[in-house]
Amino acid sequence: MEAAVVVKPAIKVAALCGSLRKGSYNRGLVRSAIDICKESIQGMDIEYVDVSPLPMINTDLEVGGRFPPPVEEFRAKISLADCILFASPEYNYSVTPPLKNAIDWASRAPNVWANKAAAIVSSGGGFGGGRAQYHLRQIGVFVDLHFINKPEFFLNAFQQPAKFDGEGNLIDPAAREKLKEVLLALQEFTLRLQGPR
Structure with missing residues (x-):
């Protein structure tokens, strides 16, 4: 008699982008994350x-x-998501107004961020959005989000060779591989926080 195969439900990831611009590089990171999950990460669905x-x-x-x-x-x-993926561009050393607005709405009682795992990716000039990431981590402390510590993902969008195409799609193979590492770390941390399922 064969043992029954237990199929665990996929982790549900809510992906938010702090930029409203159609060709946003950060939105491109979200699209790439969705593609990477479909192509090579089992048990993880990003919306x-x-x-x-x-x-x-x-x-x-x-x-x-x-x-x-x-x-x-x-x-x-x-509320229905198991974890959160933030694509957070940097405006004036901080998170963008649309993203902070979203965080504030979801933190109203009952706080639907509480006890969820999260990861941050960002792209931009200079430090690649790193200052915004550090500020977002501070915000996460108060709303009880639990961010993965490593790997970190900051991408300078303007270095050569080109990281994105003309429509904001991530085309750099090394960056895609690093993004995959972030997603795998988020998956592992989410499962650890949830305990036995």
């Missing part, structure tokens, strides 16, 4: 969660214990 429909946070919009419909939908997706 891109758009932050652009969210109104600017204003508690006057909370009526009768309910949030505006786009916020309710966003919070539900974060």
Whole structure:
């Protein structure tokens, strides 16, 4: 008699991008992460969660214990996710307004970020978005997110050879491999936090 094969449910990853620009390099990182999971990582599904429909946070919009419909939908997706992938560009040494707005909405009681594993990737000039990553880690402390420590992923988008094509798609093989390492670390850390499933 053959032993039954236990198929564990795939880890659900909510991927957020802090840039609203269509050709954003950081959104390109999210697209690449989705492709990498489909191609070579079993047991992990990434869903891109758009932050652009969210109104600017204003508690006057909370009526009768309910949030505006786009916020309710966003919070539900974060709540159902096992972990979070942030693609966080850097604006003025910090996270972008759309991303901070999304974090603040989802942290309203009940805080749907709490006790989830998370990872950050970023691309930009100079330090590749690193300062924003460090600020995002500080924010994560208060909302009870648990970030992986390593590997870190900062990508200077303007170094040669080209890292992205004209539409913002990641084309650098070494960067794609590093992105895969981040995803595998996020998967492992998420499973460790969840314990036996």
